[in-house]
Amino acid sequence: MVDIFPFPAxxxxxxxxxxxxxVPYDVVTTEEAAACIRKNRSSxxxxxxxxxxxxxxxxxxxxxxxxxxxxFGEFRERGLLxxxxxxxxxxxxxxxxxxxxxxxxxxxxxxxxxxxxIRRHELTRxxxxxxxxxxxxxxxxxxxxxxxxxxxxxxxxxVLETLWNRITHVDADVRWEDGTVHQVKCVTGEGDLSTLERxxxxxxxxxxxxxxxxxxxxxxxxxxxxxxxxxxSEATRFLGVIFAHDRVKxxxxxxxxxxxxxxxxxxxMDRLKGSFSVIPCGEVDTGxxxxxxxxxxxxxxxxxxxxxxxxxxxCGRPRVGGMDRIxxxxxxxxxxxxxxxxxxxxxxxxxxxxxxxxxxxxxxDLEAMVRNGGYAVAFSMQPVxxxxxxxxxxxxxxxxxxxxxxxxxxxxxxxxxTLD
Numbered sequence: 001m002v003d004i005f006p007f008p009a010x011x012x013x014x015x016x017x018x019x020x021x022x023v024p025y026d027v028v029t030t031e032e033a034a035a036c037i038r039k040n041r042s043s044x045x046x047x048x049x050x051x052x053x054x055x056x057x058x059x060x061x062x063x064x065x066x067x068x069x070x071x072f073g074e075f076r077e078r079g080l081l082x083x084x085x086x087x088x089x090x091x092x093x094x095x096x097x098x099x100x101x102x103x104x105x106x107x108x109x110x111x112x113x114x115x116x117x118i119r120r121h122e123l124t125r126x127x128x129x130x131x132x133x134x135x136x137x138x139x140x141x142x143x144x145x146x147x148x149x150x151x152x153x154x155x156x157x158x159v160l161e162t163l164w165n166r167i168t169h170v171d172a173d174v175r176w177e178d179g180t181v182h183q184v185k186c187v188t189g190e191g192d193l194s195t196l197e198r199x200x201x202x203x204x205x206x207x208x209x210x211x212x213x214x215x216x217x218x219x220x221x222x223x224x225x226x227x228x229x230x231x232x233s234e235a236t237r238f239l240g241v242i243f244a245h246d247r248v249k250x251x252x253x254x255x256x257x258x259x260x261x262x263x264x265x266x267x268x269m270d271r272l273k274g275s276f277s278v279i280p281c282g283e284v285d286t287g288x289x290x291x292x293x294x295x296x297x298x299x300x301x302x303x304x305x306x307x308x309x310x311x312x313x314x315c316g317r318p319r320v321g322g323m324d325r326i327x328x329x330x331x332x333x334x335x336x337x338x339x340x341x342x343x344x345x346x347x348x349x350x351x352x353x354x355x356x357x358x359x360x361x362x363x364x365d366l367e368a369m370v371r372n373g374g375y376a377v378a379f380s381m382q383p384v385x386x387x388x389x390x391x392x393x394x395x396x397x398x399x400x401x402x403x404x405x406x407x408x409x410x411x412x413x414x415x416x417x418t419l420d
Contacts, residue, residue: 001117001201001202001203001204002108002109002112002117002118002150002200002201002203002204002205002206003108003109003112003197003200003201004089004104004106004107004108004196004197004200004240004242005087005106005107005108005109005197005237006087006088006089006106006107006187006193007087007088007106007107007234007237007417008083008084008085008086008087008088008418009083009084009088009090009105009415009416009417010076010081010082010083010084010141010416010417010418011081011082011084011171011172011184011413011414011415011416012080012081012082012172012413012414013079013082014170014171014172014173016042016079016080017171017172017173017174017184017414018173018174018175019040019042019043019080020042020043020044020075020080020081020413020414021044021172021174021176021182021411021412021413021414022036022043022044022045022048022411022412022413023036023045023409023411023412024048024144024409024410024411024412025045025048025049025143025144025412026128026213027409028045028049030049030051030052030059031052033045033049033051033052034052034053034055036052037052037053042075042080043413044075044143044412044413045412046071046075047068047071047072047075047139047143047413048068048135048143048144048412048413050064050065050067050068050071051064053067054067059131060127060130060131060134065134065135065137065138065139066138068135068138068139069138069139069140072139072141072143081413081416083418084186086188087193088186088187088188088193089104089105089106089186089187089193089196090104090105090106090171090184090185090186090187090415091103091104091105091160091163091164091167091184091185091186091187092104092105092182092183092184092241092410092414092415093164093181093182093183093184093185094180094181094182094183094408094410095180095181095183096176096178096179096180096181097178097179097180099180099249099407099408101243101247101248101407101408102157102160102161102164102243102247103147103160103241103242103243103408103410104160104196104241104242105145105184105239105240105241105415106196106240106241106242107234107237107238107239107240107417108146108148108206108237108238108239108240108242109236109237110218110219110222110236110237110238111236112206113215113218113219113238114219116205117204117205117206118148118205118206118207118208118215119205119206119207119208119393119394120207120208120212120215120393121207121208121389121392121393121397121398121399121404122208122212122398122399122401122403123212123398123401124212124213124216125213125349128213129213129216129217129220130217131217132213132214132217133217133220133221133224135217136217136218136221136419137221137224137225140418140419140420141416141417141418141419142214142218142238142239142416142417142419143412143413143416144211144214144239144412145211145214145239145240145241145410145415146208146210146211146214146215146218146238146239146240146241147208147209147210147211147240147241147243147406147408147410148206148207148208148209148240148241148242148243149206149207149208149209149242149243149244149245149248149386149390150200150203150205150206150207150242150243150244150245151203151204151245151390152244152245152246152247154199154202156199156200156202156203156244157244157246157247159195159196159199163185163187163192163196164185167185167186167187169185169186170183170184170185171184171185171186172184172414174411174414176411182410182411182414184414184415200242206240206242207245207389207390207393209243209248209389209404209406210406210409214238215238218238218239219238221235221419222235222236225419232419232420234417234418234419234420235419237417238417239415239416239417241410241415243408245386245387245390246386248386248406248407248408249383249406249407250383250384250385250386250389250404250405250406250407251289251290251358251360251383251404251405251407252290252331252380252381252382252383252384252404252405253331253356253357253358253381253402253403253404253405254356254357254358254361254366254378254379254380254381255334255339255354255355255356255378255379255381255402256354256355256356256357256366256369256370256375256377256378256379257339257343257345257353257354257355257375257376257377257378257379258352258353258354258355258374258375258376259353259376260343260376260377261342261343261344261353263342265308265309265376268308268342268377269308271342272306272315272338272342275317275337275338275341276304276315276316276317276337277295277296277315277316277317278306278313278314278315279295279313279314279316280311280312280313280314281294281305281311281312281313281314282294284305284312284363285363286362286363286364286367287362287363287364288362288363289360289361289362289363290305290363290380290381290382290383291305291312291314291363291380293314293316293382294314295314295316296314296316298382299319300318300319301316301317301318301319302316302317302318302319302330302333303315303316303330303382304330304333304334304379304380304381304382305379305380305381306377306378306379306380307366307367307370307377307378307379307380308370308376308377310371312367317333317337324397325388325391325392325395325397326392326397326398326399326400329384329388329399329400329403330381330382330384331381331399331400331402331403332400334379334381335348335400338379339354348400348401348402349401355375356402357369357378358402358405360405360407363380366378366380383404384399384403384404389404
């Protein structure tokens with residue numbers, strides 16, 4: 001059983017939503033955030049990425065977090081952000097590019113996180129965790145949602161659809177530059193809120209899809225404020241948007257390596273053939289997000305696609321029974337057999353030779369990074385199934401870095417949860 005809670009969100013009036021909405025803080029560099037802010041001084045990136053307005057100041061400097069607090073207050077004074085009068089929940093719909101995602105924005109419990117009713121599958125990095133902890137504490141708000149999944153055994157998604165169709169007023173309507181449409185509808189009726197709370201009490205657990213650092217940082221702030229004697233009920237909760245497990249998408253994270261560790265391409269290929277069967281692909285759909293296997297069945301083989309010296313190859317390796325779920329992931333096999341075994345990359349989080357390209361990006365982007373001379377070889381991964389992620393989380397396992405790229409990617413600034 002999980003608890004969900006309504007809350008009075010701080011959010012932009014309908015007319016201001018397209019101005020305020022911004023991409024998540026962690027998908028842009030400081031330079032990219034600064035460029036967005038120069039174009040739009042009302043962008044929520046001014047709150048979520050205050051370092052972009054402070055050139056020459058270290059990102060962990062106290063002035064960065066003070067700036068976030070200052071701009072958040074400024075936005076509220078200007079009427080760009082206004083707090084709702086009463087607690088509500090928030091239906092968030094993202095459509096476009098062939099997708100249709102519908103989730104429920106609400107507050108979820110720190111206690112559920114601590115008691116493993118909200119489950120995770122990734123490790124957090126201390127520096128990123130500390131950054132969001134300080135940001136939440138300074139701004140006194142959760143400025144970005146944690147994307148959560150639940151196993152939809154009772155058509156709870158149907159309840160959300162029914163509510164969406166019955167509520168006619170759209171509180172935010174944003175046409176984003178990538179062609180997607182982001183809409184928010186407020187759920188305020190006592191009967192509707194009670195229904196949502198009731199149906200989610202039948203959900204045994206939630207799973208973090210995106211936002212492990214935001215979730216852990218929210219827990220940190222809760223514990224900090226408890227010690228300091230200033231804990232409020234809202235500080236024991238954090239902002240989530242919840243989706244049914246069968247309504248989201250997962251893309252693979254590609255790996256790009258800058259050099260072959262002193263090997264010639266032919267030597268590297270010879271070493272690779274000691275672990276994989278390697279077959280040239282022929283023509284590849286470079287507009288797709290991953291390459292469909294043509295020579296090996298993923299149920300029987302680990303399948304990895306490699307771009308080397310202008311040619312795509314399909315690499316297959318038979319699956320071995322008895323391996324645990326994590327060791328049997330394609331990314332684990334690539335890391336063990338190729339990145340570590342051949343190229344000597346033992347630290348997938350920190351080796352400067354290894355880079356990642358996440359998510360809904362066409363194969364052409366990956367190919368171009370190698371063709372332009374910055375990288376020696378690229379590996380395109382098959383997406384992991386949602387069921388696999390849930391199984392690993394239920395077993396208490398931790399997936400390798402950059403194993404999953406979840407969609408939807410929600411905009412920041414449309415719904416903010418304050419801690420007072």
